[in-house]
Amino acid sequence: MTEAATQTASTATATAAWTGIRLRELSVPNRVWLSPMCQYSADEYGAPTDWHLAHYGARAAGGVGMVFVECTGVAPDMRTTTGDLGLYTENQLEGHRRLANAIRTIGSIPALQLGAAGRKSSHGVPWDNTGTRSPLAPENGGWQPIGPSPVPFADLAVPAEMTAADGARVLGDLEQAARYAHRAGYEALEFHGANGYLLHEFLSPLANHRTDEWGGDLEGRMRFPLEMVRALRSGWPEDKPLLLRLPAEDLMDGGLTVEDMLQVASRMTAAGVDMVDLSSGALSPAARRLTEPLHNAAYGPRFRAAGIRTAASGLLTEAHQLDEAIPGLVDAVLVGRAILRDPYWALRARNAEPRESWPKQYHRAF
Numbered sequence: 001m002t003e004a005a006t007q008t009a010s011t012a013t014a015t016a017a018w019t020g021i022r023l024r025e026l027s028v029p030n031r032v033w034l035s036p037m038c039q040y041s042a043d044e045y046g047a048p049t050d051w052h053l054a055h056y057g058a059r060a061a062g063g064v065g066m067v068f069v070e071c072t073g074v075a076p077d078m079r080t081t082t083g084d085l086g087l088y089t090e091n092q093l094e095g096h097r098r099l100a101n102a103i104r105t106i107g108s109i110p111a112l113q114l115g116a117a118g119r120k121s122s123h124g125v126p127w128d129n130t131g132t133r134s135p136l137a138p139e140n141g142g143w144q145p146i147g148p149s150p151v152p153f154a155d156l157a158v159p160a161e162m163t164a165a166d167g168a169r170v171l172g173d174l175e176q177a178a179r180y181a182h183r184a185g186y187e188a189l190e191f192h193g194a195n196g197y198l199l200h201e202f203l204s205p206l207a208n209h210r211t212d213e214w215g216g217d218l219e220g221r222m223r224f225p226l227e228m229v230r231a232l233r234s235g236w237p238e239d240k241p242l243l244l245r246l247p248a249e250d251l252m253d254g255g256l257t258v259e260d261m262l263q264v265a266s267r268m269t270a271a272g273v274d275m276v277d278l279s280s281g282a283l284s285p286a287a288r289r290l291t292e293p294l295h296n297a298a299y300g301p302r303f304r305a306a307g308i309r310t311a312a313s314g315l316l317t318e319a320h321q322l323d324e325a326i327p328g329l330v331d332a333v334l335v336g337r338a339i340l341r342d343p344y345w346a347l348r349a350r351n352a353e354p355r356e357s358w359p360k361q362y363h364r365a366f
């Protein structure tokens with residue numbers, strides 16, 4: 001067990017973290033949210049299963065202001081693995097409707113992260129001991145990834161360079177998936193534009209070697225990503241918030257810098273993004289790994305100084321760190337592994353009178 005895994009929420013009380021925040025017409029009761037985390041447990045059609053209902057249901061009872069359902073592919077070839085959730089058919093819609101409804105009924109706000117994996121797709125699930133280290137063979141359901149340039153992620157398949165037709169198809173998939181997410185009842189939508197997935201690949205000069213209008217300088221490299229955000233916005237209602245997960249930098253020589261990402265975040269905000277959610281690195285296994293507590297939140301002040309509402313995830317494991325993060329660094333935090341280990345982490349961190357915060361079904365436990 002890692003050191004982080006042995007840490008638990010301490011008894012400090014954070015105040016600003018528990019105040020509400022309004023994103024467009026959505027009122028979120030607090031600023032501590034479940035970070036999207038793939039469960040690799042979709043059924044054979046990419047739809048949510050009983051596992052998702054139980055997993056997200058427990059976390060919806062656990063005091064977080066929003067529950068972000070894991071990265072959900074906008075097309076079959078935009079999933080990372082065959083266990084990923086998808087949202088590209090009517091059949092998948094019904095399972096998402098049930099999941100969003102369960103999260104709301106149990107006590108949180110249902111939110112969804114949509115993703116397009118690009119070159120970092122078609123690999124094994126983490127527990128089969130391959131993960132992103134080797135491509136999924138066609139006989140096991142693998143497929144040909146596409147990306148901005150024929151530059152692979154580590155030993156995964158070399159992606160096919162995206163054509164104009166591929167781009168148009170992906171934009172259509174994004175718009176359709178956003179429409180499905182609304183119909184399923186999700187109240188907030190996040191798009192995964194970090195960790196080496198398609199949007200990040202277009203932005204980074206290390207993955208985008210194109211010489212056409214989708215490549216070249218930062219302006220060119222952000223052209224398709226901006227189209228992606230506009231496509232999502234056109235399928236997603238005006239009154240609902242759209243968040244974008246972005247790296248604060250590539251953490252690699254020759255990669256995206258914080259200055260680049262400040263420009264990108266400003267342009268994305270102008271295109272309809274209501275909040276950026278910082279998650280840096282992972283463009284390739286060579287990217288430096290941040291290991292300090294609150295590492296992504298530490299970039300927050302620079303983004304907020306540019307007028308961008310900013311959230312972050314990354315090694316927030318103890319309640320007192322909420323006070324360090326909010327309001328000084330970021331507007332909200334997304335907590336991942338601490339809430340995988342303990343669905344009630346946020347309730348414990350809040351440390352309020354149990355009858356005011358815990359589900360009424362549990363009051364006799366106190």
Ligand SMILES: Cc1cc2nc3c(=O)[nH]c(=O)nc-3n(C[C@H](O)[C@H](O)[C@H](O)COP(=O)(O)O)c2cc1C
Pocket residue numbers: 035036037038039070071113192245279313314315316334335336337338
């Ligand atoms: C099992 C697992 C699955 C993850 N899946 C996703 C995902 O679907 N989308 C995403 O943006 N990040 C994903 N992440 C990253 C987390 O959302 C989070 O940003 C990261 O774990 C750092 O936060 P933490 O230190 O609080 O865990 C995943 C992390 C884990 C551990």
